[in-house]
Amino acid sequence: MARKKIAVIVGSLRKGSYNRAMAQALMKLAPASLDCELVEIGGLPLYDQDLDENPPPAWTAFRERIRASDGVLFVTPEYNRSVPGALKNAIDVGSRPYGKSAWAGKPGAVMSVSPGAIGGFGANHHLRQSLVFLDVPAMPQPEAYVGSASDLFDEAGNLVSESTREFAAKFMRAFAAWVETNARTGAVRA
Numbered sequence: 368m369a370r371k372k373i374a375v376i377v378g379s380l381r382k383g384s385y386n387r388a389m390a391q392a393l394m395k396l397a398p399a400s401l402d403c404e405l406v407e408i409g410g411l412p413l414y415d416q417d418l419d420e421n422p423p424p425a426w427t428a429f430r431e432r433i434r435a436s437d438g439v440l441f442v443t444p445e446y447n448r449s450v451p452g453a454l455k456n457a458i459d460v461g462s463r464p465y466g467k468s469a470w471a472g473k474p475g476a477v478m479s480v481s482p483g484a485i486g487g488f489g490a491n492h493h494l495r496q497s498l499v500f501l502d503v504p505a506m507p508q509p510e511a512y513v514g515s516a517s518d519l520f521d522e523a524g525n526l527v528s529e530s531t532r533e534f535a536a537k538f539m540r541a542f543a544a545w546v547e548t549n550a551r552t553g554a555v556r557a
């Protein structure tokens with residue numbers, strides 16, 4: 368069976384980001400059927416509809432990488448009970464030009480990570496709201512709101528909590544199955 372290419376998008380731009388550390392852990396724990404790659408969003412100019420005619424090269428490169436993927440994995444913090452602006456910008460950039468969204472039909476999954484107790488629930492679900500509109504079937508289970516992030520990683524960013532590692536591995540196994548079930552081969556939808 369061909370490996371599925373997964374674009375991994377981290378909602379934090381911070382160097383010491385817990386979400387980036389979690390994304391690295393998820394990529395390592397992923398089943399062999401997934402070929403995961405980080406797709407950076409920090410260099411994307413802010414979306415501006417006036418630039419649609421002549422888009423910045425960074426937008427075009429980002430859209431091409433999403434189009435070339437078989438699935439998308441979002442690992443994001445919560446900012447003010449919602450999605451960080453950098454991630455929302457990436458979502459908007461990928462969704463245009465109108466009728467040519469790069470996201471359409473890509474199976475997705477969302478994990479939110481926070482030092483707080485609620486584990487980024489608000490961001491997780493605000494993101495899911497956009498994914499419904501973008502025709503990204505988002506894996507419903509297991510839900511992944513990871514709290515107390517400051518207790519889970521060592522200084523080098525390794526995921527050292529055994530129970531969280533087990534959960535992360537289970538999440539990636541479920542995602543691999545989700546991608547297989549929901550892949551729309553050759554589908555490019557408006």
Ligand SMILES: Cc1cc2nc3c(=O)[nH]c(=O)nc-3n(C[C@H](O)[C@H](O)[C@H](O)COP(=O)(O)O)c2cc1C
Pocket residue numbers: 379380381383384385386387443444445446447448449480481482483484485486487
């Ligand atoms: C602008 C801003 C807003 C934040 N709002 C929330 C919030 O609503 N909920 C929450 O759990 N944490 C909130 N935090 C704290 C983040 O969860 C924390 O900074 C976390 O480490 C960010 O993720 P990262 O480590 O991947 O960068 C906020 C942080 C910032 C900078």
